[in-house]
Amino acid sequence: MAIEKEKLIDMYRVMVRIRTFENRVYKEFAAGNIPGFVHLYAGEEAIATGACANLRLDDYITSTHRGHGHLIAKGGKTDRMMAELYGKKTGYNKGKGGSMHIADVESGILGADAIVAAGIPIAGGAALSAKMRGTDQVTLCFFGDGACNTTRFHEGVNLASIWKLPIVYVIENNVYAETTSVSYAMNIPNIADRAVAYGIPGVTVDGNDVLAVYEAVGEAVARARRGEGPTLVEGKTCRHYGHYEGDTQTYRTKQEFEECYKRDPIPRFRKKLVKMGVLTEKEADKIHQEVEEEIDRAVKFAEESPFPEPRETLEDVYT
């Protein structure tokens, strides 16, 4: 697969940006600077990055409660995201959404959603809209293994399949739906096998290999753009943090964590890029340094931004 050097470096930078953002959110949340709930994406960066690297600005994504990575990969700005997490007026949602609802419709981010699987029908609607308006926009719909056992998965995927909607379902199988393991919740080894039931392609890839994700989603996006309908792409991954910050994770063994860290997609991709001669170690370090500085600026922006006026509570209910 021939991918331009700049694209590879950009993908690495996006992964580092997500990780650095999440590690910082972890710290600021623990320090009491971020209200509400947060669900961190660290460990799963290869999926959002590899998937969104196939998209144009005018393509759509729908995201989940664990959505920071999707938004960054689709081009969300870390300062406005951080400001939203802090509940500030300068945040993407003017402080009305928070971590679980960040949206930037202008860059195709139709929003994170705190209800598991709720994005599936909505993504179908966006894809239907693109089709009816005669564009070739594609909608990429992210959700986890937990969502695959809900009504909305069946209704949404079935409808998209009969209408051949331009949509790619990206299943992030991170092994747990909250505390419930996928092996308990499903009787099949690969979720993408469910594609057979809808007469659409399904593919399972190593979700910690950004290039494998890029390639699989790339094929699915091309298929969707050609008007040939939806695809299920499952990436197998694992989360570095708990379901939410505060989760004691008694359901995960020490060995599981060790195996998860061993599969960490970022050092793995870095090693590959260095081996391919795309990046030197020094250049890679520089990316980390630059991203650290960016996230420092994002936190500063969030800290220094004003809170919304209390009366803004009453605005934006209706147009």
Add this chain to the structure above:
Amino acid sequence: MKEITYQKAINEAIDEEMKRDPSIFIIGEDIGKHWGGSLGELMGLFDKYGAERVRETPISETAILGGAIGAAATGMRPIAYLYFDDFLGVCGDELINQLQMKYMYGGKTKLPLTITAYTGAGLSAAHQHSKSLFGWLMTISGLKIVAPSTAYDAKGLLKSAIREDNPVIFLEHKVLLLSRSTSQIPEEEYTIPLGKADIKREGSDVTVVAIALMVHRALAAAGKLQEKGISLEVIDPRSLVPLDKQTIINSVKKTGKLVIMDEEPKIGSAAGEISAVVAEEAFDFLDAPIKRVCAPDTPIPFSPVLEKFWMPDEEDLIKAVTEIM
């Protein structure tokens, strides 16, 4: 002027709007050429606009309403046909968690989306096909609620609902949809703004706020009470959100008495909310306790005898009015 049924009014409203705006489409079950909607109100639209814009779905309420939300957020103007309002529970998440997208996103999107659903009892359709959910729906912020009682109102309000840039649920009473009675409407195009009540009958002794089918029962009761020298003013709010408080309060200022007639169990009903509004904002003008003529706090029974007992009727209203005279 022309004579038109409630059913035809709905058909004409959607037809005229679809003709005017190509971004409008209908999405739902059994809306195509075979049935044209379960009660036939969409008949002919499939032949006229085709499968692309009269988009039949499998039985998938979450995909219908969720899909309509996604389409509305990205440049289309869908009409989500949800069949019976009893089925709204199936897509409850979309109603209570997703329709609020605009607010949650800090105002950065709009959701020009109309939901249509049948409401009300009277067909012996039992508990799962007979409910009125006005009060329940009124708790859903960001959702406008329309429940017309006449063909004239249905047409003008549905056109306005479709043109709204906000989610609107348009509730069609089944008894009215199947009624052969007609009302006069203009030949030329008209719309009726949401949030404007209509005084269906002027009177001086008691204000009666009645919703949907209950408007007709209130008017029948008003005729009977007139013979006894009691004059009812019958107000049809037409939309429950936004609610035209002023028209109701102005009437209460004149009559000093309020009865609300609402075809749903009393607890948590729209009647309760309207009653609270008047108690809060016009208490000093009341000469008697506010009365609510509602259904009992039970599920809806099947047998015609039981259903008749369950539904508020003109005798119930006459009794309530007599109590406060």
